[in-house]
Amino acid sequence: MAVILEQTSGLRVAQPFLIEQDWAGYTAEQHGVWGELVARRMPQLRNHACAEYLDGFEQIGLSETALPDLGAVSARLGPRTGWASTPVSGFLPGDAFFEMLAARRFPTTTWLRSREAMDYTPEPDIFHDVFGHVPMHAHPVFADFLQHYGQVCANLIDRPEALERLGRLFWFTVEFGLIRQAGEIKVYGSGLISSHGECTRVLAGGCEVREFELDAVLGQEFDTGAMQPVLYAVESFEQIYEAAKEAEGKVG
Numbered sequence: 001m002a003v004i005l006e007q008t009s010g011l012r013v014a015q016p017f018l019i020e021q022d023w024a025g026y027t028a029e030q031h032g033v034w035g036e037l038v039a040r041r042m043p044q045l046r047n048h049a050c051a052e053y054l055d056g057f058e059q060i061g062l063s064e065t066a067l068p069d070l071g072a073v074s075a076r077l078g079p080r081t082g083w084a085s086t087p088v089s090g091f092l093p094g095d096a097f098f099e100m101l102a103a104r105r106f107p108t109t110t111w112l113r114s115r116e117a118m119d120y121t122p123e124p125d126i127f128h129d130v131f132g133h134v135p136m137h138a139h140p141v142f143a144d145f146l147q148h149y150g151q152v153c154a155n156l157i158d159r160p161e162a163l164e165r166l167g168r169l170f171w172f173t174v175e176f177g178l179i180r181q182a183g184e185i186k187v188y189g190s191g192l193i194s195s196h197g198e199c200t201r202v203l204a205g206g207c208e209v210r211e212f213e214l215d216a217v218l219g220q221e222f223d224t225g226a227m228q229p230v231l232y233a234v235e236s237f238e239q240i241y242e243a244a245k246e247a248e249g250k251v252g
Contacts, residue, residue, distance in 0.1 A: 010103060014088070014096035021087040021110045023069045030112050035065040037118060037127050040196055048203055049193060050179050050186040052142065052237070056135030068130050070108055077134070081143035085134050091123065095157045101150025106137060119197065122225070132190030133174070142188075145241035146174065152248045162251040165218045169247055172217050173240045178202070178209060178233040185209060185233055198227060209233050214243045218250065 011018070042064065046054065060076050062068055074084035086100065088107040100107050108129045113121040121128070136142045149170065156162045177189035185203070192199040201207065210216065212232040220230060234240055 011099060011105065013099045014092065014105075014107070017088045017090075017092050017096055017107070019087050019089050019110070021070045023067070026067050026112070029115070031066045033112060033115050033118065034067045034127065036115075038062075038064045038131065040118075041131070041194070041199075044196070044199065044203075045187075045193065048185075048187055048199070050181055050188045052139040053135050053188050053193065056138035059138045060135060062131065062135070067112065067126065070110070070130075073130065073134060077138055080138050081140055083137040083143055083146075085130060085137075094163065095154070098150045098154040098157065101146060102154050103150075104143070104147050106134060108134070120195070128190060128194045132194035136188060136190075139237065141237040141241055145237065145244055148241065149174075149244045152244060156251070159251075165251050166247060168218055168220055168222065169214075169240075169243065171222050172212075172220065172232045173234070173243075176228055176231055177240070178231055179237070180233050180235055201227060202231060207231055212239060212243070214246055214250070217243075218247065 059080060060073050062073070068085075070085045070087050074086070077083050077085065081104070083104045083106060085108045086105040087110050088100075090109060092100070092107050097107060106129070109124055109126055111125055112127060113125045137146065149166070153163060153166055156166070173189065175189050175191040177187075178192075179186050179188055187193060187199055187202070192202060202209075207228050208230045210230060210232050212234040217232055220232075222228065
């Protein structure tokens, strides 16, 4: 309980959405589904995920056979970047979501998709949130970028048009980001990390990959329910951190 209180102190808008994870309540079937999901993704990711994701996976101690204990994950993550994986009841409104990002608290769902829905779930679950997102929070530059993004959006909460444009930056980096490393395209966005079908399609050349350019990203509309026709590749994570700072001036 002390760890949870420390992680959530100072959160005002998000407070009603905070819960405790009942890790002991997960069933053997659920741990088995987690293990199958990880086993399906890791062979591809070991070859095609960015180095920072793979390092983060090890640093935060994710298991390939058991669902993550969010308290244990946060205990390893905190000393590296100050981030925590904080359990929430489900989808958060924008003001609560951005408040948590600005405080380096990543809102993390605790439910897991069923075996029948292993290929796709329209609502993020703990596999998408932790396996897909959280390893990147162990990388200092990405961690700083994500916090700054949250701060910028929190200050624009009453400006929906600005938030819509900034949402495109989040979508094409945090959710569906690509990066060039050692002359190859690598994945780091959680939507690609956690989705075998979409990641395979992108790596096979099934979408157009453009060089990351902030104005183009801010103007690029997307459909959350469709395979992505266009994605953007950065050269470094410093590039998206600088883009977040530049975007504040463009939409603020």
